[in-house]
Amino acid sequence: MEPLRKQRVISKFHSKKSNKHKIFKKVKSKSVVEDKREIRKISVPAHRYTPLRENWLKIVSPIIEHLNLQIRFNLKSRNVEIRPESVSDETGNLQKAADFVKAFILGFDVEDAMALLRLENLFVESFEIKDVKMLKGDHLSRAIGRLAGKGGRTKFTIENVTKTRIVLADSKIHILGSFQNIQIAMRAICNLILGSPPSKVYGQLRNTANKLADRL
Amino acid sequence: MVKLINDIKKLLETFTEYTKDPTVFLRIICSCSVICFSIQLELENKFKDFLKQSYDTTKSLENSLKNKNVTLQKLIIKDFDTEQIWQQLELQNQTVYDNLQQEICSYNTEFNSISNENQKPKDRKKSVRFIDNDTDSEEQEEKNEENIRNRKNLSDTVNDDDVSDTELTDLEETSVNSEAEKENFSENFKNQSDNSENDKTIDEKKKLKSSLEERRERLDKRVQKLEEEALTEKPWQLKGEITAKKRPQNSLLEEILEFDLSSRPAPIITEEAALKLEDIIIRRIQNKAWDDVEKKIKPVNKPLEYTTELVLDQQKSKLSLAQIYENEYLKRREAVNPETKNQKNESVEHKQLKILLDTLFRKLDILTNFHVTPIPPTPEVKILTNLPAIELEEAIPTVVSEASLLAPEEIQSKRKGDLIGKEERTATDKKRERRKKKIKQRQKQKKQNENDENSKKLKPGMRTKFSKEKTIKELKNIAKNKLNIQESTTGIQNLRSSKQFFERLQDTVSSKIDTKRRKKNINVDAKRIKL
Numbered sequence: 001m002e003p004l005r006k007q008r009v010i011s012k013f014h015s016k017k018s019n020k021h022k023i024f025k026k027v028k029s030k031s032v033v034e035d036k037r038e039i040r041k042i043s044v045p046a047h048r049y050t051p052l053r054e055n056w057l058k059i060v061s062p063i064i065e066h067l068n069l070q071i072r073f074n075l076k077s078r079n080v081e082i083r084p085e086s087v088s089d090e091t092g093n094l095q096k097a098a099d100f101v102k103a104f105i106l107g108f109d110v111e112d113a114m115a116l117l118r119l120e121n122l123f124v125e126s127f128e129i130k131d132v133k134m135l136k137g138d139h140l141s142r143a144i145g146r147l148a149g150k151g152g153r154t155k156f157t158i159e160n161v162t163k164t165r166i167v168l169a170d171s172k173i174h175i176l177g178s179f180q181n182i183q184i185a186m187r188a189i190c191n192l193i194l195g196s197p198p199s200k201v202y203g204q205l206r207n208t209a210n211k212l213a214d215r216l
Numbered sequence: 217m218v219k220l221i222n223d224i225k226k227l228l229e230t231f232t233e234y235t236k237d238p239t240v241f242l243r244i245i246c247s248c249s250v251i252c253f254s255i256q257l258e259l260e261n262k263f264k265d266f267l268k269q270s271y272d273t274t275k276s277l278e279n280s281l282k283n284k285n286v287t288l289q290k291l292i293i294k295d296f297d298t299e300q301i302w303q304q305l306e307l308q309n310q311t312v313y314d315n316l317q318q319e320i321c322s323y324n325t326e327f328n329s330i331s332n333e334n335q336k337p338k339d340r341k342k343s344v345r346f347i348d349n350d351t352d353s354e355e356q357e358e359k360n361e362e363n364i365r366n367r368k369n370l371s372d373t374v375n376d377d378d379v380s381d382t383e384l385t386d387l388e389e390t391s392v393n394s395e396a397e398k399e400n401f402s403e404n405f406k407n408q409s410d411n412s413e414n415d416k417t418i419d420e421k422k423k424l425k426s427s428l429e430e431r432r433e434r435l436d437k438r439v440q441k442l443e444e445e446a447l448t449e450k451p452w453q454l455k456g457e458i459t460a461k462k463r464p465q466n467s468l469l470e471e472i473l474e475f476d477l478s479s480r481p482a483p484i485i486t487e488e489a490a491l492k493l494e495d496i497i498i499r500r501i502q503n504k505a506w507d508d509v510e511k512k513i514k515p516v517n518k519p520l521e522y523t524t525e526l527v528l529d530q531q532k533s534k535l536s537l538a539q540i541y542e543n544e545y546l547k548r549r550e551a552v553n554p555e556t557k558n559q560k561n562e563s564v565e566h567k568q569l570k571i572l573l574d575t576l577f578r579k580l581d582i583l584t585n586f587h588v589t590p591i592p593p594t595p596e597v598k599i600l601t602n603l604p605a606i607e608l609e610e611a612i613p614t615v616v617s618e619a620s621l622l623a624p625e626e627i628q629s630k631r632k633g634d635l636i637g638k639e640e641r642t643a644t645d646k647k648r649e650r651r652k653k654k655i656k657q658r659q660k661q662k663k664q665n666e667n668d669e670n671s672k673k674l675k676p677g678m679r680t681k682f683s684k685e686k687t688i689k690e691l692k693n694i695a696k697n698k699l700n701i702q703e704s705t706t707g708i709q710n711l712r713s714s715k716q717f718f719e720r721l722q723d724t725v726s727s728k729i730d731t732k733r734r735k736k737n738i739n740v741d742a743k744r745i746k747l
Contacts, residue, residue, distance in 0.1 A: 111536030119541050153530040160529040163544075165537050176537065202528055 036087050040098040041079040048105050049078070058110045059101065062117055067093040071101075080105075099124070106174045107167035116176070125175045125182045132193045144168065146192050154198050158188050161209045184208050223273045230266055264293045267301070271308075287311055 044052055052059075052073070063069050063082070071082045082097050096117055103113040103124055116122050129135060135143050147168055148155050155166050162185045164177030173189060175182050187208075188201050240259070271291035287308045293301065425433075452463040453471070483489065500506070533540070578591070636645060671678060693699070 109536060111538055114536070115538035115541055118538055122537075122541075149530075152532065156532050157528050157530050160533050163537070163540055206528065 037083045038089065038094060039081055039083045040094060041074075041077075041081050042098060042101050042105060044073075044078050044080060044105055048107070052080075052104070055104070055110045059104060062114065063097045063100070067091075067097050067117070069093060069097050071097070103176060107169055108165055108174070108176055112165045112176060119178075121178050122176065123179060123182060125186065127173055127186075129171050129173065129193055132190050135193075140171065143193050143195075144170070146195075146198065147173070147189060149198060154192065154201075157202060158185050158205065161205045162188070162212075180212070184212070220273065220277070223269075227266070227270050227273065230269075234262065234266065264301070267291060268293050271305075 056073070060071055063071050069082050069084050071080065073080050080101050082094060082101065084094055100113050100116045103116055104110060106124065106126070108124075116124075129140065129143060133143075146154070149157075155168065158164070159166055162177065162181045164175050164181045164185045166185060166189070167174040167176075175185050175189075177185065184205070188205055191201050191204070192198065268291045272289075275289055288304055291301070291304055452458055452467070455462075535543070641649070668680070671680070
């Protein structure tokens with residue numbers, strides 16, 4: 001009979017110390033100490049798989065270096081898993097890292113999502129078009145088209161004016177930014193969904209953004 | 217007597233001798249001080265001696281005068297100053313003058329006394345003076361007694377007013393008297409035959425009255441006059457506001473009026489004034505200093521002029537979100553500590569130089585001006601964060617006053633006038649609103665047209681939302697007014713025939729060749745030609 005196959009470790013936890021591939025000895029179940037470290041798992045949809053692979057280093061390096069966490073991608077479950085080095089994590093880095101990765105998975109750029117790591121008061125707001133107004137078929141497509149604008153113009157203007165980042169994923173909308181800015185962007189987007197022309201929305205945006213600009 | 221005459225003759229001769237040549241006196245002035253002083257003295261002594269001689273001789277003639285005690289028999293010159301000699305002479309002259317006056321008056325009184333036989337002698341100042349007269353008429357004596365009595369009366373009741381009154385009355389009476397005297401005189405001469413009757417009538421008319429009675433009469437007269445004035449109607453001048461009808465015709469012309477002119481009086485055009493005007497006009501033309509009216513432009517106040525203008529960027533932003541927030545953070549930090557940043561930029565020497573130059577220029581400015589020029593205020597750059605203090609989370613200042621916030625007028629321009637509802641508007645308000653609306657519409661339309669033109673130029677075939685309707689409108693307009701549709705001579709649509717196409721092609725090709733040739737010509741260099 002064949003002996004029990006050793007369970008091989010599927011992938012390694014990338015940590016600061018080890019860069020080499022170590023051969024782990026067989027571990028007995030008794031000697032395993034229960035790991036009380038919190039692990040965050042973020043699932044990756046298929047369409048984000050390739051971008052994740054391409055930007056893996058960029059994502060991983062700040063988490064490991066600055067936040068002192070351990071991160072890995074579980075190929076089988078298609079999850080990104082993050083855990084702290086020590087048991088207690090009082091700094092809140094774990095949450096930050098989780099948010100960062102989540103933002104990337106939602107569709108934001110790495111650099112944009114990096115802002116989440118550096119600033120504390122940034123959030124991600126997600127909602128659907130049907131939350132705002134029940135649209136079907138052509139209307140929905142037209143609404144999405146209105147949101148984006150020609151060549152993405154409308155979206156970019158909203159982003160530039162309100163200092164946010166917007167991801168339009170078909171029917172879902174994700175906004176990344178500070179709380180006030182998110183509100184303004186959301187208002188603009190809702191107005192667009194409800195049918196107001198982009199010029200009008202620009203005007204309203206400008207007014208609110210001027211008030212914003214007074215705040216430094 | 218003869219001796220005297222001879223003396224006088226001599227005196228006259230000497231006088232003429234001395235005063236023959238008046239240039240003697242002038243010569244004194246011209247010559248130098250020491251010599252002239254001595255000459256002056258000589259002349260002076262001469263004249264003094266002459267004076268003494270004349271005085272002595274004339275004094276001897278004055279036998280009849282009584283004031284020998286006052287004056288000097290002989291003029292004393294020796295060791296006497298000119299001033300003192302003058303005083304002696306004055307004494308003499310004054311007394312002589314007084315005596316002459318007395319004598320003249322005495323002649324006058326004698327004449328009066330002859331005419332005023334029957335009249336009561338009234339107190340006259342002049343008569344009081346001449347008690348010393350040696351006239352022996354009885355009437356004079358009587359008069360004197362009465363005068364003495366009157367004098368006593370006067371002295372008892374002396375008041376300034378009374379004295380002045382009596383003076384005035386005296387003057388009046390003297391004048392009256394003189395008139396009365398003349399009358400009586402004539403009367404007397406006329407009615408010498410009918411003395412008795414005249415005397416009676418005269419007696420009846422002019423009873424002897426005491427001074428008190430006279431005074432009382434005068435007062436009564438005055439009182440009567442005043443009462444009359446009070447009872448009768450006032451003249452029109454004292455009646456307050458008067459129209460032309462209530463006063464006699466042309467009476468205002470005789471009045472001296474005082475009134476203020478509210479407006480500037482019209483200028484009186486004289487020759488001088490005209491010349492002045494012309495001078496002014498010529499000067500103005502030469503200086504080209506016209507009084508033209510300059511157009512006043514209303515200054516436009518933008519309430520948001522302190523805020524930075526937002527440009528809507530429609531491209532994807534090149535900076536990532538993190539970078540944007542980073543820049544913002546840095547800016548905020550800079551804003552809080554602006555001094556440290558500036559100091560780093562300038563070098564120390566530059567700073568010192570700047571300070572020195574500033575002080576120097578300031579001192580020069582002060583010295584070159586009469587008027588004080590105050591120090592120009594250094595512009596304070598204050599960055600206003602229009603936030604209440606609570607919301608400044610990360611900013612460092614713990615105390616922020618409301619004064620540093622932007623005023624509401626700086627955010628949004630203030631509306632003029634009171635708030636009015638739609639139903640409260642007057643016609644002017646409605647029209648005003650309409651006008652403003654129309655102006656806005658016009659501007660909007662203008663902008664639209666410009667945009668359309670620009671877009672047409674950039675993209676000739678692009679169709680906008682309302683382009684279809686616009687073109688229909690245009691066509692209708694053309695059809696209505698029967699305008700000729702101009703053919704556009706440019707553009708690809710204009711190619712109607714192959715001939716045109718090839719012509720155009722030829723043109724473009726030939727132009728290209730020309731440019732190529734020119735380029736070739738340019739490339740020929742001197743170096744290249746040299747072999």
